Amino acid sequence: MRNTQLHKLLLGDVSNSISVVTSFLQILFQSIPFFVGFIVLEFAVSWIQKRKLSGRINDGISSLSLGILSRLPDVLFRSLDLISYVYVWDNYRLFELHWHSPCTWYLTFLGVDFAYYWFHRISHEVNILWAAHQIHHSSEDYNLFTALRQSVLQRYTSWMFNLPMALFIPPSVFAVHLQFNLLYQFWIHTEVITNLGPLEFILNTPSHHRVHHGRNPYCIDKNYGGALIIWDRIFGTFEAEDAKVVYGLTHPVNSFEPILLQLRPLAHIWNMFWATPGFCNKLSVLFKGPGWGPGKPRLGLPEEIPVITGKEVPYNPSVPAYLNCYAVIHFAVIMDLYIDLLATVTMLSQGTILLRTGVMILSLTSFGLLMENRPKAGILEIIRCLIFLGIYKLGYLRSEFSFLDYSYEVLFSLCIAFWVIQTLKRSTSCTDKHD
Structure with a gap:
């Protein structure tokens, strides 16, 4: 693993505090293989346990699309979380805890998790903040894909909760713990791990977090902790897993369009x-x-929360098998371009970054329409493939893997032809029905 940026943070390199922001983005990029590896492992364990995969293609692509969207602002703008923290540290710190002291690291671990608890709780209890956070809860599946399902806007409401720590905790130490807290919460989004025994009393575990994602009345507004569950036990928001959890929002959105x-x-x-x-x-x-x-x-009336009947069916429009395969292949292409963007963002012009992010947003929107089998999805795919192919030929898009360059040209040319034929067939069919 390329860990130069993490090494700098661990050594307390704050000679140029703003470099912490770049380091944070690079650590996220270096974490992608681990996300993929754990998702594959979850699929394997789920198949062994239940003889079925832990999730659906449409919901998985939707979650990953929302995850990519949530991180695109990082390649266009500096992270507000870290920029605001560094600003307070540089200008208003009261004293400095030594980065090499174990006490500093223990205190920061507790401080980051305590701040996250209150941010998370308020995001559920204040409607304007819930508007951003509810995206994370909109999946009706519960798996590692769900962990990546994030809001674009949430980062612009969370930064202020960490600022008190900037009065005495170095940005390098804070950035490491912020990243750790984020990464810790990835693995608890799973159904394949049941109960962890005594650890359930201290840590936030998959069992506790399943309750948090439930829409059962007993699950609402419970278990807000990040890495620790002790805050919920202290402040009265803890609830143990009991009846089978039904996931998602109390009033489902029923869409895969990001x-x-x-x-x-x-x-x-x-x-x-x-x-x-x-x-x-x-x-x-x-x-x-x-x-x-x-x-x-x-917080409203508890009796107005819809009762779980056991007959709840997740939103799952019927689409042909080839369309699922098509969406997976093309999402993999966008994922490749996203990885390359993260790897090369510091070397690209602002115009090129905007062009690449625009293509990604258009693509993710089109995938959502395809997963819902919308009538206009084929036309949007023709437009998307034409734009992609043109920009790719001009050199503004590139793969992380150079051997795929020619393959992409062939793939998108064939897809344009395919969707033109499909659109003409649909148009002819509609005309015949009208006649």
């Missing part, structure tokens, strides 16, 4: 804000819980 999933919660709040009478009530729409309404408690 842009729609990001924006629909904001549109809902916008409509509620203008439909609710009274200035104070309008503020309550923003700053009280998502279940609030005029005359209700701050």
